[in-house]
Amino acid sequence: MRISANYLAIGLAAGLLMTATACSTLESTMGKATPSLYDRLGQKPAITAVVDEFVGNVAKDNRINGRFATTDIPRLKGHLVDQVCMATGGPCTYKGRDMVTMHKGMGITNADFNALVEDLVAALDTFKVPQAEQKELLGLLGPMKPDIVELP
Ligand code: HEM
Missing domain, CATH: 1.10.287 (Helix Hairpins)
Structure with missing residues (x-):
């Protein structure tokens, strides 16, 4: 016992x-x-600043700005902020159209896509977003390419 x-x-x-x-x-x-990419980017204010700069870069980019001639830019920015916020783990809900529906019939080329990515990277550089976070963000957007690009 x-x-x-x-x-x-x-x-x-x-x-x-x-x-x-x-x-x-x-x-x-x-x-x-590790904090979420959303937190590491600096949350919604920082994402909004990057999106503003990015869309500004696109507007100056003669390779692709013609495509946005009739676009409601404030609305587009709002959708982009929500999309990036949600994709990076932030408390947002993207309410825009899905990428296939949105870009269907635009005949977007590989070169168009690369130009847009360049404009985004330039915006990230402007705000001194570190390489690791840039890579991670591009890694989230990259897989959308087949839904957006229609022509080689
Ligand atoms: C990863 C890359 C891309 C992402 C994440 C993206 C995302 C978006 C989003 C969220 C919208 C708004 C959706 C809505 O209004 O419901 C949009 C609209 C648009 N996108 Fe993209 N896009 C990408 C690449 C491109 C490229 C390469 C082009 C052409 C150069 C392009 C041209 C457009 C245009 C012209 C509109 C606005 C159409 C309108 O006037 O309403 N996008 N995109």
């Missing part, structure tokens, strides 16, 4: 120790967790 009580005590102590270790491991993992 006495022996089994001892075993029970040892078992309980070991169990508690394991739980404590698991908790502290979880705690340190959580403590080191």
Whole structure:
């Protein structure tokens, strides 16, 4: 009876120790967790500033600005901010059209797409967004390319 009580005590102590270790491991993992890309970019005010600059760059870019001749620019900016905010893990909901529906029939080329990406990178550089975050953002937008580009 006495022996089994001892075993029970040892078992309980070991169990508690394991739980404590698991908790502290979880705690340190959580403590080191990388913030979302949304947070690292500087949240909505920073994303809005980058989108403003980006759309400004597109407006000056003779390679592609003709395509936006009849576009409601403030509306486009709003959609882009929501899209980037949501894609990077922020508390926004993109309410615009899906990328295929939006760009269908525009005959967007690879060169158009690359020009737009260049204009975005220039905006990110203007705000000194670090390379790692730039790469991560482009990594989220890159997969949209087949939905947008229709011509080689
Ligand atoms: C990853 C790349 C791209 C993203 C994330 C993107 C995203 C968007 C979004 C969110 C909208 C607004 C959707 C809505 O109003 O419902 C939009 C509209 C538009 N996009 Fe893109 N786009 C991309 C590439 C391009 C490219 C390469 C072009 C052409 C150079 C282009 C031309 C347009 C035009 C002309 C409109 C506005 C159409 C209108 O007047 O309403 N997009 N895009």
